[in-house]
Amino acid sequence: MSITANKPEPLLYEQSNPGSIGYALPESDVPHTPLPAHLMRADLNLPEVAEVDVVRHFTRLSQKNYCVDLGIYPLGSCTMKYNPKMNEDAIQLTGMSQVHPMQPPETAQGVMQLMYELQEYLGEISGLPAVTLQPAAGAQGELVGILVIRAYHLKRGDTGRSEVLIPDSAHGTNPATSAMAGYRVVEVKSDARGNMDLDDLRSKVSDKTAAIMFTNPNTLGLFEEHVREVNKIVHDAGGLVYGDGANLNAIIGIARPGDLGFDVIHSNLHKTFSVPHGGGGPGSGPVMARPDLAEFLPTPIVSKKGDVYAFETPTNTIGRIKSFWGNFLALVRAYTYIRSYGKEHLREIAEISVLNANYLLALVRDVYDPQVPERTCKHEFVLNGTRFKKEYGVNTLDVAKRIIDYGFYPPTIYFPLIVPECLMIEPTETQSKASLDEFAAALLKIAEEARTDPQLLHNAPHNTPVTRLDDVKAAREPVLNYKPPQIPDQRKAA
């Protein structure tokens, strides 16, 4: 940990020293033309700081940051795997970084070949060969997928389908997507083994069912044991099956969603395919579909005729959903990642991610309470914190905050919603055994502290620049507009 990590870093405004400047521009050698008075503002209270102060400010902030390059980032359902640096080399190649989105296609055949081949790879990995690379993130991929399903029903003149079935363990984006596409959401219950309750599903499926949306493995980190039967029930009623591919990391190279009966699926390139999340760059959520749904995909698709690549508009496209060609550099990173593994080794991603999750679960399961203890988990697992709350008065938020004190990023908490006091852990395949051992040791130590010194957890974190934040006050009385303090000008005072 950095020597500055525990010191609060003042805002640049608070470091402002009137008279300090970052740059001194040379005297103008052209006639001075003042801005019109109505465009001039006197009330812009900008910080006055030297260049070196700005650099040190942001460097200090970056040293307080936590990232996958520092250690385990076990956010459940987020697949925060290490992002190989080879990906970054690939996007720096001039042909990738300097290509202009408005270049004529005949001058951009190389990048179009990359896009075409990525379409092919994702089609093969998913078993669903009609692919669009356009969606800018997983949630947009979901919306595209559901709009494609809607277009499919409407083209057949089947206008009575108004509902989408969604299990109660689903990612929140699934119901949001369905509602945004104009569907009514019908919730399907989970059973005690963490599968969909088939009787509940049968009672809710009907000729109004446009689709079912679900994740496999689901958000409990469990493989849906009745996946084929679920898909058959929905297909028999005339509905389609949408797969939320957020958890593809657990099955890549081993099971293909298309073979399991899914009709449409998206994949988050920033999860399974090692593209950085958030601040590391934009996301990307390609959609893969059955061949007969290709005509509805968003425009454009990259096609290949002979040796020539072209942008094509599918005949009954739902339209354009993203400017230009998707988040292209995210595509380059994913392409590089797939090629660096190769067809034969992709399945090791799934094997090791599942092994790591089960190893970590085995280390902590005697002290924490797995939600479905009798089952082997996939790439992530879910712990139920109800007993800690009851016996020690310590809730899952307290446990998560204490994890920060041990130098780790906390897991996802309070999701999925069907598990009370939920702690959801996804280590990914990019953790060594030593790293998993260290993280498990911290979890066990925290469980001991919960029993012997609950107050330590209530006030955690302790080893950070700021300690427990009042998230309730922040939510009840949000301050949406930062107002910088007025810094007195020392020169005038002197």
Next chain:
Amino acid sequence: MSSGKEISYPTDLKYAATHEWVRVEGDTATVGISDYAQDALGDIVFVELPVVGMELRAKSGFGVVESVKAASDVFMPVGGSISATNDELANAPETVNADAFGAGWMIKISPFNADDLAKLMDAATYKSKIESGEIH
């Protein structure tokens, strides 16, 4: 945060599996969320309520309760016409945590469909279903 307090289940109320309670006085049904629900949600930061005069059927959503953990729909335990809403909750959503069965009430329904009452649980049934994990 857990208060460590016993969860209370007043016996003069009826409960829905989605954790709303109903108190019947004459032709008016007063509705809120249970002590178990407020404890599970944690600190409540926002309550969205319907406009007075709306007609809603049983099990349809009448509002949203948002805590720092999650936003949850709240459902009509009985159908009928919204005759009043607890506007105090706009400024003091924490009242639902502090007094779920009293000052933390959310809506009054009048008239309400008395037939819907039969589908609700008494306190003992509601409590046992929570403790057995049948509802959560």
